[in-house]
Amino acid sequence: LFGCSAAFGGVTPMPCMKGHDGHFHLEIDGRPFFVLAAQMHNSSAWPEYLPVFWKAADALSVNTVQAPVYWEIMEPAEGHYDFSMVDTLITQTRTHRKRLALLWFGTWKNGAGHYVPLWMKRDTKRFPRLRDADGRQLDGMSPFGSQTLEKDKQAFSALMKHLRERDSVEHTVIMVQVENEPGLLGTVRDHSPEAEAAFHASVPANLANGARGTDWMGRFGNDAAEYFAAWSVSRYVNAVAAAGKAEYPLPLYVNVWLRYRGLTQPGIEYPSGGATVNVLDLWKRESPAIDVIGTDTYTGNFAEYQAGVLPYQRIDNAPFLSESGITEENARWAWDMLSRGALGASVFGVDDPGLHDAAIRLHGADNRLLAQAAPVLVPLATRGDVVSLIEEPGAPSPTRRLGNWIIKASYGTQWGQPDPSSAPIRDKPVGRAVVARLDEIHFLVIGAASRIGLTTALHDTSLHEVRRVEQGEIDARGVWHGTRIWNGDETDSGLNLPPEGVMLRVELSP
Ligand code: N0T
Known part of the structure; x- marks a missing residue:
């Protein structure tokens, strides 16, 4: 067919x-x-x-x-x-x-x-x-x-x-x-x-x-x-x-x-x-x-x-x-x-x-x-290795699972954000992202106007951590080109995807 x-x-x-x-x-x-x-x-x-x-x-x-x-x-x-x-x-x-x-x-x-x-x-x-x-x-x-x-x-x-x-x-x-x-x-x-x-x-x-x-x-x-x-x-x-x-x-x-x-x-x-x-x-x-x-x-x-x-x-x-x-x-x-x-x-x-x-x-x-x-x-x-995280007013923050990882999105003012007035103004629900598992430890995170957290599954006591976050682009042949490493405020309380959108390649603990 x-x-x-x-x-x-x-x-x-x-x-x-x-x-x-x-x-x-x-x-x-x-x-x-x-x-x-x-x-x-x-x-x-x-x-x-x-x-x-x-x-x-x-x-x-x-x-x-x-x-x-x-x-x-x-x-x-x-x-x-x-x-x-x-x-x-x-x-x-x-x-x-x-x-x-x-x-x-x-x-x-x-x-x-x-x-x-x-x-x-x-x-x-x-x-x-x-x-x-x-x-x-x-x-x-x-x-x-x-x-x-x-x-x-x-x-x-x-x-x-x-x-x-x-x-x-x-x-x-x-x-x-x-x-x-x-x-x-x-x-x-x-x-x-x-x-x-x-x-x-x-x-x-x-x-x-x-x-x-x-x-x-x-x-x-x-x-x-x-x-x-x-x-x-x-x-x-x-x-x-x-x-x-x-x-x-x-x-x-x-x-x-x-x-x-x-x-x-x-x-x-x-x-x-x-x-x-x-x-x-x-x-x-x-x-x-x-x-x-x-x-x-x-x-x-x-x-x-x-x-x-x-x-x-x-x-x-x-x-x-x-x-x-x-x-x-x-x-x-x-x-x-x-x-x-x-x-x-x-x-x-x-x-x-x-x-x-x-x-x-x-x-x-x-x-x-x-x-x-x-x-x-x-x-x-x-x-089945891609999930989306879509903002919807009044609905719980989306949570998805890929392997042993729990992926959560949140929107608006965040805990840990020192100055709430620096939160993006949200008159429309536009938070949108996809997370893809490339292999056991490498994920792609692509999206805009969202904060993405990668955490361990409940009752899992093994070490789960985000080890490296790189911003970059994918060329016409499908090859990744990194432009900078994200750390500190950009990653400490989740991956802060800006309103204009971004593409990240993330390395996680095995
Ligand atoms: C769509 C478009 C165009 C009670 C309407 C949607 C397009 C056609 N029709 O602008 O005409 O060619 O495929 C019809 C949806 C009606 C909703 C009625 C809700």
């Missing part, structure tokens, strides 16, 4: 996904890669509007940008494709020395059908609309429109074929998102005539769970409509993905408008039939052509973020923060993602004119640290 083909149509290895048991990463040019992405606003992929985006993406020091491909623009007339906007994105991404994740705004965009070409919108006979329980046509496409699916498959394959022809040597494009937050809004399931027939027919054998000949109500009871929606959307998206993959096998992903923060109403509060947590098993089973299901989380709260994201770390899926709001406190999420063997993390809407410089500066500093450390940390995370 996640095999890396050595080469495809080109001489360099294909971007591919590697890993196991819920820890997966992309491998780009044969090296582990952690996606640190910035996404533009929905209507920004036009040449006139790209400079503003690039200014932010460069300041953010991301290694990847996410940019939409609009179906309505790419196929202005049936069967006529125009890839000029895609080419512009590829060329400019190369100039800015980044990678590109293309977002296929096809049949679904946020649970609606607003990006299907005009000639399709005008022909509701060939391309039927989604219908609600009263038979009303909604402003989304029916997942049972076989002509609609055929057109989407053709267009998506044409896009992937174009990428193969255009990009199979450089591999600027490293992954593609199939549709955007697919699902149905305005109804729990489709009620078009084809949908009605399928809903009252027997459940497909692979979903029947032994019960032969039952219809959807008989098999799923009160949840039947939502499961039916998930089945109809997932197999549609999978068919589009499979068609594209046959042309050019890039890693493909789906992003989810999450069912969390107390949302319970499918089709109203979140698109029904998207890969939400309650139907995730069904989605994974029905979408083998999708490599990873990502989560769009718009929360600044650690518990909400975890509740949204953690169910997506499973034996067959890695967590992937496919979108998040770009705020200072949300900078914490990428650190947590990296520690748990995730694919990467993204911030959305970075070309927003109202965006504060402080958020850009903070995310930029983080990305520079994380991009340096990622090639070293990614394999360690797969092994």
Whole structure:
């Protein structure tokens, strides 16, 4: 499923996904890669509007940008494709020395059908609309429109074929998102005539769970409509993905408008039939052509973020923060993602004119640290040797364990700090760090706005001490370069990671 083909149509290895048991990463040019992405606003992929985006993406020091491909623009007339906007994105991404994740705004965009070409919108006979329980046509496409699916498959394959022809040597494009937050809004399931027939027919054998000949109500009871929606959307998206993959096998992903923060109403509060947590098993089973299901989380709260994201770390899926709001406190999420063997993390809407410089500066500093450390940390995370320590107001200071060591973070004014007024001013929770075990006695500590203590496990009477702390950097070959030794006030009561962030290599007693 996640095999890396050595080469495809080109001489360099294909971007591919590697890993196991819920820890997966992309491998780009044969090296582990952690996606640190910035996404533009929905209507920004036009040449006139790209400079503003690039200014932010460069300041953010991301290694990847996410940019939409609009179906309505790419196929202005049936069967006529125009890839000029895609080419512009590829060329400019190369100039800015980044990678590109293309977002296929096809049949679904946020649970609606607003990006299907005009000639399709005008022909509701060939391309039927989604219908609600009263038979009303909604402003989304029916997942049972076989002509609609055929057109989407053709267009998506044409896009992937174009990428193969255009990009199979450089591999600027490293992954593609199939549709955007697919699902149905305005109804729990489709009620078009084809949908009605399928809903009252027997459940497909692979979903029947032994019960032969039952219809959807008989098999799923009160949840039947939502499961039916998930089945109809997932197999549609999978068919589009499979068609594209046959042309050019890039890693493909789906992003989810999450069912969390107390949302319970499918089709109203979140698109029904998207890969939400309650139907995730069904989605994974029905979408083998999708490599990873990502989560769009718009929360600044650690518990909400975890509740949204953690169910997506499973034996067959890695967590992937496919979108998040770009705020200072949300900078914490990428650190947590990296520690748990995730694919990467993204911030959305970075070309927003109202965006504060402080958020850009903070995310930029983080990305520079994380991009340096990622090639070293990614394999360690797969092994379970990386932990994150994330500040959250009102929650106990995080404590983690690596081998015999207990790692504690604390924030704000500390015991032992001679002058409390010298404590950093904390109007936002931004404490974030990762600690990685390189071997028995060497740890990496990377982070910002935190104090990190390394102590012995309870009841362990052997000598545990921090012997040497060196600040430094990791070069492009993964080699450590020390710049100074930390001691005294910088280490006596814990490692004082400054607001701007730092990377430390620590030697501990064996
Ligand atoms: C996201 C973004 C963009 C009751 C929203 C999040 C992006 C899409 N959708 O700015 O449209 O293309 O993927 C929807 C989250 C809705 C939360 C509703 C809470």
